[in-house]
Amino acid sequence: MILMGRSRMSEAVSALDGLVWDQGIARIEEVGPQGMITLRGDLGSGTIKDLATGVTSVDMPGQSEANCVADRGICWMSPDELLILCSYEDVAMNLQRIQKGLGDAHALAVDVSEARATFRISGDHVREVLAKLVPVDLSTEAFKDGMFRRTRMAQVPAAFWMCNDHMVQIVCFRSHAQYVFDLLKTAAAPGSEVNLL
């Protein structure tokens, strides 16, 4: 028996292996492995709420909101779906905890950590860079801390939230990672400030 994978088991590889670009009006960074669990169920039920908040130690978000602290958080995806964020290492443990906690309740919890890619863009122009790609009102008065949006980024699906006023976190499908990275680079081209948001 050859144990080739053993040493790599814990070594998660994200889609772009942490690629960074910093030559434009925003810094673009692919964030390394991020734990993600899709949890579908009755979001009004105490069981679901307790499990989601229990494994993340953050409060339940409202509709179209996300509560995120560092790599932990809960994002509201739809009336019956949450995206649970946790450290990559804790996914298996948390998934088990959720599945055990759900018992016979009708719900679905699956690991989607590997199905996604995560980006952070930062700098003074993050809102503008994003507003070139997503049909969302990104003015400070409209898109505030704690809001979460699933939308279209140019030609692919994506979701995002503001980490703070100078940083936004984007989640997309893993297979689109290179496209999204190139897209963000294009939108952040030097000299392309809109000077609006």
Place this chain on the structure above:
Amino acid sequence: MSNRLTTGGRLLDRARQMTFSFNGVRMKGYAGDTLASALLANDQMLVGRSFKYHRPRGIVASGAEEPNALMNMGSAARFEPNQRATTTVLFEGLKAESQNHWPSLEYDVGAINSALSKFLPAGFYYKMFIHPRPLWKHVYEPFIRQSAGLGKAPQQPDADTYEHFYAFCDVLIVGGGVAGLQAAHVAGKAGAKVLLLEQAAHWGGRAPVDGGELDGASPQAFVDRMVAELSGMPNVTMRLHCMGAGVYDHGYVLGYEQLDQAVRGAPRHRLWRIRAAEVITATGAIERPLSFAGNDVPGVMLASAVRDYLINYGVCSADRTVVVTNNDDAYRTAIALKNAGLSVPAIIDARVLPGDSALMAEAKEMGIRVLMGQAVAKVLGSKRVRGIEVCAQAGEGAVLEQIRCECVAMSGGWSPVVHLWSHCGGKLVWNKDYALFQPDLENPPTGADGLPFVTAVGCAAGPITGTDFEGLSLFDTLRGAVEATISVCERQGIRLRDMPKVPTVVEYDEEPLHPIWLMPQGAGPKLRQKTWLDYQNDVKVSDVQLAAQEGFESVEHAKRYTTLGMATDQGKLSNINGLAVLAKALKEDIPQVGTTTFRPPYTPISMGAIGGEARGEVFQPIRRTPMHGWHEKNGAEWEPVGHWRRPYAFRQNGENTHDAVMREVRNTRANVGLLDASTLGKLIVRGPDAGKFLDMMYTNMMSTLKPGKCRYGLMCSENGFLMDDGVVARISDDTWLCHTTTGGAERIHQHMEEWLQTEWWDWRVYVANVTEQYAQIAVVGPKAREVLQRLGGMDVSNEALGFMEWADGTLGGFECRVYRISFSGELSYEIAVRAGQGQAFWDALMQVGADLGIMPYGTEALHIMRAEKGFIMIGDETDGTVIPQDLGLHWAISKKKDDFIGKRGQERSHMTDPDRWQLVGLATLDGSVLPDGAYAVGSGTNANGQRVTQGRVTSTYHSPTLGCGIAMGLVHKGPDRMGEVLSFPGTDGAIYKAKIVSPVFYDPDGAKQNV
């Protein structure tokens, strides 16, 4: 000659001289110039040739309405045709060339058309070239195409970049003249989120040129104050160089911003995709030309443009300018010229007024001769104005006198710019007193709530005061802007803290215009044939009259017949004059004739801006599997499958693609092959009702599948047509994993969600798409098991993991799920590992299998192997009209179930018709490969006179395993006709003969996959 005055030019920065070139000649201008003003400053009157007759054409206007001064701009990868000189801001090194002439602008051979114009009236091409028919395609069309088109097409890919930008506001104001500024001020002060767009490089529009007094100061001072105050409002955004291009439903508006090319790396254009709760159009008005003979000679310009060039750019269009008008406004031009020390030999005013208007009196006081009730009979000169002949407006053109001049400043009145109002359905009314179409306040464009969402203000709204002839006055412009904006704010629930005040205005009282559609009134055919309506498309008064005479009564038909208003300026100058002529010819009133449709964009916008960021590497998203990089490095030739790129084949050591495919098939059948199957869709379906749900989704019974087992399933549309297939694995009592085709993952996920959300909302089922969570690798071939056993970690023997079973475990230390399924007919495992481990696992397989001959294979080898086994492929054997029964898949259609999606569809008479074409194998008699998509012909012809067909090829390959061509096809009563030979004519002229055989060419008993 036109030249630059030593002083004046409020928009110029005389300290910054710029060099540019026109038709290769170096010229000088100043910062602040437009290309048009700079050309005039260099006495470049002649700027192009017209489309049809190649008539010499000069600059007519000073803004977006310019029909003539269209240039080929830039060179090589920055070349762009049809650029409007009047809206192009001059920059250092600008290169412009005039269009539509050969060999040169001055001497154009095509001008012969002008001499022949009598023989080239409206509809000439339609009438002339319709017979004989074949000549159109082979002779006329190529010839006409060669001579058509104003600008040249670019020869190189565009070197510039473009982008989109999404913006949102309460009130979008298009137009930054005094009305737009005033509206923005009211809305801004009320606290609305305001976006104000101005297409030009400056705020204030015409007011600073046209004069008057606002709040006791000059219009410029008013503009400066407004701009300063608006700039201080955080809720107001102002953009210059940004045109409101189009208004669409739901408050969607496109803005077209031209960026400063001096900023390195900046995009050239930015397309603003705006969502506005309300839109205010403050787009002003456009002056109309007058229709007199020779009104297209270079030097005949709009009176407002002559004034603009003088005041804004210090450019004098000529030493001597005659003003021709039917209204008071043009007197401003005469007065301005006189004030600049230039000569105005006469003002020809077609009206006969009872007394002098204020402007008229002032002009007379300055010593300008005013000729009442008179008209231009004819302009003298061809490439330049040399003078005019004067006649009585009321007559037929008998010449009263000749006046020498180099410029004719004409004004036929003003038309509100109603384009943006009209884009989304706003109606127009004809204002008889002012002779113009203006927004019909009773019929505005309405939103989803039935309320208006576009409001026109200022001159764009037209006169709102009724009949006291102050409608287009400065006062009414500002009063209208204030009042309309208050209504907009109220409708938006925005409360105004203080009632805004209308500025006090001092201005001239103007006398009404007199509508003049032809000059002189009784102009005969000779004059009418030289009286231009549409400069760019060469449409004359006589053409429109001919169209009416020939029965083109609808304005839309007359437009298309004559091409009036169909050029790149979309008839901004010509439409009203044209339809007035049409109305007269039809003996109808102008409102009965109506206008043609206003469609976005207002002026042409670049294709680059429309495409935005989507070019080069981000033209289209490419989906990459975790092993994409490895494939790329190892000779993969890509096949697009949806947005994915899958390796078609891996070419080694200089072999060609065909040889690579053959090698991959042979190696997989003899040794072991690896396929990246990560792209196949993987949907988790879970819940107490999941089994019931899947029984509806698939034609087969999925609820009876035992955990640990796999089953191949078919999915049909409601109409019974096969739409997807794949292997379903039961994971646990309440959880299934459904594999879909590569292109089907999102579609089938959506299909499942739709049924769950709209029809079976009370079924307890959740679906999750986990396609990308896993890298899935097929290990295929007689040595597949040995490869996995070398990795070790779980029992993959036939006893522990039989055919159509799955198991979780580890292989070589990788956590994995192994499905024992086969799409090739060989011993085969599909192994799913976490996506992030996909490459490492692939490497491990390649390493342990090296001495067993392990090699990757691509989609073509996959296709050949499945075809050898007679397995169908969605998209090859199916095309949306094929039901599973056509493919001999009755075994996969459950007869025990009450219902499944497609069941009733498949019971329709046409679906149960024994004459439906059915799947068979096809073996060519000579072993060659059948052409893909070829039809088998029968005898005779059908009702349409076409040759009868009796089948078609759905998949065809050269099989390296069998050493001959193999194919599948759908054939009329095919399965009953085994052994019959069919004829397939190819597009190469050859007839291919193939025998009907079983579709399973290889290992019909399935012995090889079940070991």
